[in-house]
Amino acid sequence: MDDLLKGISNFREAVFPDNSALYQKLAREGQKPQALIISCADSRVMPETITQSGPGELFVCRNAGNIVPPFQTMNGGVSSAIEYAVIALGVRDIIVCGHSDCGAMKGLCHPELLAPMPNVAAWLKHSHAAHSIVCEAYPPTLEDKEKIRAVAMENVVVQLDHLRTHPSVAAKLAKGEVTLHGWFFDIETGSVLIYDGAASRFTELEDGQPLAVAVSGRDVPQVIPFRRKNGAERAALNV
Ligand SMILES: [Zn+2]
Numbered sequence: 001m002d003d004l005l006k007g008i009s010n011f012r013e014a015v016f017p018d019n020s021a022l023y024q025k026l027a028r029e030g031q032k033p034q035a036l037i038i039s040c041a042d043s044r045v046m047p048e049t050i051t052q053s054g055p056g057e058l059f060v061c062r063n064a065g066n067i068v069p070p071f072q073t074m075n076g077g078v079s080s081a082i083e084y085a086v087i088a089l090g091v092r093d094i095i096v097c098g099h100s101d102c103g104a105m106k107g108l109c110h111p112e113l114l115a116p117m118p119n120v121a122a123w124l125k126h127s128h129a130a131h132s133i134v135c136e137a138y139p140p141t142l143e144d145k146e147k148i149r150a151v152a153m154e155n156v157v158v159q160l161d162h163l164r165t166h167p168s169v170a171a172k173l174a175k176g177e178v179t180l181h182g183w184f185f186d187i188e189t190g191s192v193l194i195y196d197g198a199a200s201r202f203t204e205l206e207d208g209q210p211l212a213v214a215v216s217g218r219d220v221p222q223v224i225p226f227r228r229k230n231g232a233e234r235a236a237l238n239v
Contacts, residue, residue, distance in 0.1 A: 019055070026056045033059040036085035038078065038159070039097040040066045040104065044187050047097065059085045065104030065155065066096055067126045071165040079166065086168040092178055094163060096214075098156040099185040105130075105152040109144070126162065130155035153202055156182040156195060160214050176217035 016023065034057060037047045041062045048058060061081040068078055085091045098105075107114045107124055108131045114121040134142075134150045142150065160182050163169050172178035182195030184202055193202040196212035203212055 022055060031056050031059075031089065033057055033085075033089060033091060035059070035093040035095055036061065036082065036089075036091045037095040037097055038062070038066050038068055038081075039095075039185075040064065040099055040102055042099060042102065044101075045097070045099045045185055050097075050185055050192060059089060059091060061085075063123075064120060065102065065124060065127055066098050066159060067104075067123065067155075068096065068159040068162040068166075069126050070162045071167065082163070082166050083168050086166075086172055086178065093181060094169065094178060095181040095183055096156050096159045096163065097183040097185060098152045100149060100152065100187050102148070102152045105148050105155060108151055108155075109148050127151075127155045127158060130158045133158075153184055153193075153195075156184060157200075157214075160195070160197075164215070173215065173217045173220045174222060176220075178217055179213050180215040181211075182214040 036059045037051075038061045039045055039047050041064050047053070047060050047062075051058065059081070061078055063078060068082070069076065071079065082094070085094070104120070104124060104127070107117075107120060108127055111121070114124070130151050131154075133154045134147055138147070138150055160180050163180055164173065169178060169180075173180070180197075182197075182202075184193040184195070185191075186193065192205050194205050194212045195202050195214045197214040197216075199212075205211075
């Protein structure tokens with residue numbers, strides 16, 4: 001605890017003075033973060049550090065396993081953070097960020113570890129699909145470490161699917177106003193893998209290359225093929 005208290009002192013005396021104008025601007029004008037990131041609560045996975053973001057730049061929601069409960073199955077913090085970020089703050093990008101060596105994913109692969117933690121076990125039910133995918137569709141010869149990594153990556157994709165069940169996200173996707181991203185942070189190497197939704201795989205983030213995305217609002221098909229850009233289009237379709 002002493003280290004944390006020293007950190008507060010250091011922030012107040014050495015860091016804040018150099019950034020006071022920024023903090024005062026943010027206090028005066030409010031926040032306008034460019035993205036919502038849902039990442040694991042793991043102490044080694046720090047979204048602001050990974051993306052080199054400063055105050056006011058990222059709206060962060062962290063929990064065990066970077067989980068997004070499907071809409072309505074749980075009325076809780078994650079759902080509220082999503083709604084607030086999308087509707088009140090108008091973020092245009094939502095990132096689900098998984099990571100290597102994830103304790104939550106280990107728990108999924110070894111349920112006996114969850115016996116003394118009934119809340120964690122219940123929470124991780126939102127990731128069971130990822131575990132089932134790896135158990136049934138991946139080679140049975142995977143070593144434990146490889147299996148946990150595969151579950152962590154599939155879990156990012158499962159949580160991206162859950163994101164789309166949230167009405168606020170679904171509506172913004174249909175309007176082409178939000179983009180969904182799946183990332184995977186490798187603790188050991190510091191690299192961030194990016195989920196390419198079109199290719200259904202994670203790829204290395206390379207300088208100068210266009211960023212692969214999981215789901216682009218522009219690509220979301222609509223049952224009735226018109227966009228709500230103006231009233232005339234609607235009227236022409238007589239709907
Ligand atoms: Zn984790």
